[in-house]
Amino acid sequence: MQDTNVSNRAFDTLIVGAGSMGMAAGYYLSRLGNKVLLLDAGDPPHEQGSHHGNTRLIRHAYGEGAAYVPLALRAQQLWADLEQETGTTLFARTGVVNIGSPDDPFLREVQVSAARHQLPLETFDGAQASRRWPAWRLTADQIVNFEPDAGVLYCERAIDAYRKLATALGATLRTNTRVVRMACHGRETVNVWTDKDEKFSARDLIVCAGKSTRHLLAPLGLDVPVTRVRKTFAWFEAASGLFAPDRFPGFFVATDIGGYYGFPDLDGSGLKLGRHDAGEAVSTDAPLAPFGAEPTDLGDLQAFLQRYLPGAGKLRVGRACEYDMTPDTHFIIDRVPACPNVHIATGFSGHGFKFASAIGEALAERITQGESHMDLSLFARKRFV
Ligand SMILES: Cc1cc2nc3c(=O)[nH]c(=O)nc-3n(C[C@H](O)[C@H](O)[C@H](O)COP(=O)(O)OP(=O)(O)OC[C@H]3O[C@@H](n4cnc5c(N)ncnc54)[C@H](O)[C@@H]3O)c2cc1C
Numbered sequence: 200m201q202d203t204n205v206s207n208r209a210f211d212t213l214i215v216g217a218g219s220m221g222m223a224a225g226y227y228l229s230r231l232g233n234k235v236l237l238l239d240a241g242d243p244p245h246e247q248g249s250h251h252g253n254t255r256l257i258r259h260a261y262g263e264g265a266a267y268v269p270l271a272l273r274a275q276q277l278w279a280d281l282e283q284e285t286g287t288t289l290f291a292r293t294g295v296v297n298i299g300s301p302d303d304p305f306l307r308e309v310q311v312s313a314a315r316h317q318l319p320l321e322t323f324d325g326a327q328a329s330r331r332w333p334a335w336r337l338t339a340d341q342i343v344n345f346e347p348d349a350g351v352l353y354c355e356r357a358i359d360a361y362r363k364l365a366t367a368l369g370a371t372l373r374t375n376t377r378v379v380r381m382a383c384h385g386r387e388t389v390n391v392w393t394d395k396d397e398k399f400s401a402r403d404l405i406v407c408a409g410k411s412t413r414h415l416l417a418p419l420g421l422d423v424p425v426t427r428v429r430k431t432f433a434w435f436e437a438a439s440g441l442f443a444p445d446r447f448p449g450f451f452v453a454t455d456i457g458g459y460y461g462f463p464d465l466d467g468s469g470l471k472l473g474r475h476d477a478g479e480a481v482s483t484d485a486p487l488a489p490f491g492a493e494p495t496d497l498g499d500l501q502a503f504l505q506r507y508l509p510g511a512g513k514l515r516v517g518r519a520c521e522y523d524m525t526p527d528t529h530f531i532i533d534r535v536p537a538c539p540n541v542h543i544a545t546g547f548s549g550h551g552f553k554f555a556s557a558i559g560e561a562l563a564e565r566i567t568q569g570e571s572h573m574d575l576s577l578f579a580r581k582r583f584v
Contacts, residue, residue: 210236210371210401212566213391215378215415216408217243219250219354219552220544222361223559224405229368231567236399238391240411242374243362244355248409249521250552252432254462254471255354256449257553258295260313260320260346262305263528266577268316270557273573277556278352285360288353293463294448295349296328298335301342303453309344321345332448334441334510351449351462354552361559378408381415383538403566407544409523410483416543421535424583425546426480428522429487431496432473435504436512437464451475452507459503469515470508474499475549478522490517522549525583532558532578534565542566543580 212228214221217239225237241247257275261267275290282289299306313320322344325337337343366372377394381404384390389404406412410427441447444463447470451460462471477499481487490496496517504511525531525546535541542562551558561571 210234212403213399213401214405218248219555220407220558222358223555224562225370226361226365227560227563229365229370235370237372238376238378239374240377244358250354255352255552256295257352258349260309260318262309265312265315268312270554270573274554274557281360287360289357290352292350293444294347296448296450297344299453305453306342319347334447334508336507383541386540403540405542405562412545414483419535420537423531423545424526426524428478428524429481430478430520430522431490433500433517434469434471434515437470439510441510442470470511472500487519490519524548530578531580532575533580
């Protein structure tokens, strides 16, 4: 339940943005006895950020860089722990196929990641893969890497699970409360002000407010190069049975008509498909145009289906969502140089959800122990300086 009388309480940590990363951090901090206040502009999970749409892929043999693999494996373990603690299904082991041309850098890095970390990975050519998973119309010159242990996370359910556990452990959550300003005083105190004219203070602060992060950090003398990008995705009829989870794994495909990802027909929801590249940059406060506002919203997906998954049926429903993109698509997880007690987690560039459990844990460790046991050096902001 929402606590309405919290202004005068002393907190150890304020978390601005109680979405994917923030809610996880709130839970791991609360478990360590840290007194947490989470502030969110909406009522998470919700549809005003980056975490809606029911499902997210979790891959381990990581095409974006082998350096992510330990974080992915730690995240997978923590998702399993969360399932056990809450008795909720949060992960479906559907397997994931990564598809592309043999010289595609993403595909090559998937193979490097698997080899370096001894991950199970089966390799097929496109013709063999089309026989094994008959929905796919692939050609022999395409490579298919199948990760049997990867799969699908139920993202909103996971945020809800963290919310319930964190609040049960004593965390305070203020929903529908937008943070408008922040300040820090060396290592002593951080302050935030909300759109309800409230001021909160604590020793530590985590800023993981998606699209607002850049704007909120500017007065602390820090620019994080993050751009908000509109994305769309949709569900299609899958009555043929070709897209059932035992016949059709989750997928990521690099093609000459774009990078696409998708999900099997889970629980009768239909085939879910989205385009990972492309999308328009939008300003922080602009409302997102709904799915269908741009002809490419549906047009791109249909072109892909026609060529590669011709058994898919009609559009059921589509949604708009947002990515917070960094120039190199790697995350930013760091501290504010002038305010060492202000932690930042942003720029998840359309591939962050799978790591939310491990990043929440790592932020909690940084705050309570000074550093995390995970290597987060890839995400330091100084790479842009
Ligand atoms: C369509 C789509 C598909 C994706 N697919 C995958 C996938 O398959 N696998 C994967 O790993 N990742 C995927 N991602 C990426 C992943 O979902 C994001 O990287 C992740 O959710 C980002 O987490 P976050 O905590 O930064 O943002 P969010 O979860 O959006 O949380 C940010 C929170 O900040 C709050 N907020 C904003 N401004 C303020 C303010 N001023 N004051 C207070 N609160 C504020 C918001 O309300 C929100 O709750 C996908 C993303 C999209 C959009």
